[in-house]
Amino acid sequence: MTSLASISSWFTTNQVLIENILIFVLLAFSVQVALRTGIFSLAGIGFYAIGSYTAALLVKDGWPAVLAVFAALALTAIIGYLLAVLLVRLRDLYLAMATFAFDLMVGVVALNWTGLTGGALGVNLIPVSVSLLGLILITIGVMVLLTLMENGTLGRTLSAVREDEQLALSFAVDTRRYRRFAFVISSMLGCLAGAMHALIFNVIQAQDAGFNLIVLALTMVILGGFGSWVGAALGAFLLTWIPIRLTSVGVWWPVYYGGATVLVATFAPGGLIGLARRGLRGTLGLWNRRIGLQPVGSAQPPAHPPPAREIP
């Protein structure tokens, strides 16, 4: 019982930090799902804003929180689908740019549609209607769904769409459909993060989802590694936790993390999680060699290469 009590008191003292981390984890998932399918989309941040406004305004109108979140998700799914159809021709940096513009356009609309969004003042006094436990359960649920999405036929298909669209097409994979699917999922995850932020911290500011949030979310995903949701979660955790916990790094902290971003982006394309995996594989390989096992998938080349076939 004492350990249970100490755990709950630890949760109470760190509540805001944990809530922040989990919301960023959800947002990072939004970017990661898109990147993993080869879609360089940052639209999740625009949907973060749409989700937070929709959920907050509905709850303030007296809707129950669950319904409000579902309504926000449905709305973003529709907008996300339309956006995916519109942007179907764009790839890579051009897609990134278009979604960037979409995010900032959402911000401009939020700032100027004063009647609905409260303009620069934002939305205040939103009833707090999601508990920490609820947020934790939602995050775990999303993690389970993402695990399912990364494995099996669906996971391999999405990887194929990322690696080589033409090849995937020739294997009868409707790449446009899968790209739309990933885009909509990414939009909904962004919306979920925004809705959670609004319903937990009970205030929205028009400049919440701006340039800085886009850059932060992208950095989290790249630092952690976009190959799997674990990397995105790690990146979100590190970039939220370190600046709060290590106050000693102080005002110069962004210099270190900017430098780390440069190094990881340049030398570790798989992100920190990729580095960790490689390190783990390295140590395992060392251990295997010590006990005389061949590591899987590293068959030695034959000592004598087969003679070259004669060309008739």
Next chain:
Amino acid sequence: MALQQLVNAIVFGSVLTLFALGLSLAWGTLDVLNLAHGSLFVFAGFLAYEFSSHVHMAFVFLVLSCMIATGLAAAVMELVAFRHVRLRFASKRQAEMSMMVASIGFSTMLDTIVGNQTQDTSFGPAATAYTVSRTTIGSVTITNIDVVIVVVTVIVAVALDQWVRRSRTGRAVRSIAFDPATSSLLGINVNGLAALTMFVAGALAGLAGVLLAVYVGAEDTTTGQAYLLTAFAILIVGGVGSVRGAIAAAFFISIAETAVVAYGPSNWSNGVAFLLILLVLLIRPAGLFARTRFQRT
């Protein structure tokens, strides 16, 4: 009144041109979407403030020293990160993304340095570094700063256009944009030229930064972001890598934004650029001024 607005739009468009040209050069030739370009721009303003408050030097030397400093900073980015990305990544898409993220890292570092040195307040070059004189012709007031900005922009834009089109180095730079592997086989020093291109791009950001600092008097670390976003729109509208397209788009956007601020719903002026990005990408992804060209996949 309208004429005064037009003069303002032209001066603003000139600063935008200088800024966007550097960004366009880096993206068009090296595939680097340099998100640190805005930070370099502000960094130049910061250096102008530091230099001019400590040493008294002629305005030309002040501008030149800031340009060299930001050019070197951009070249360092190339040497530390972008070069290695280009060597290590087989897929172009992965390389583009990694370089963009690396540039975010550089941008964070530069912004933090400037922000901490200035306590996040706005700054501008010391008033002793330059003199302002006004001339009024009819209803229009023009300062010597306006004239300097426009003249410098015209000279730099023409020189850059001719350099990229005509000179031997310029053609080599364009060949890198087309196919770096083949260019290197043909004896072009790809790494050296890439560093030179980044230096030129950074120096252009520095030039724009100092001129803007003098023009508006004060700026802070968020100024770079606003300019970066507008420059994105210029690149997309003008077509990436096209010098002439960038110039045309810069003036088009500056006139559109000035018109919205002066006569339209001024709160929406930021939206002009973002709306243009979306519209142009949807209708004509190659940019309004780009020639359609055969693209290999």
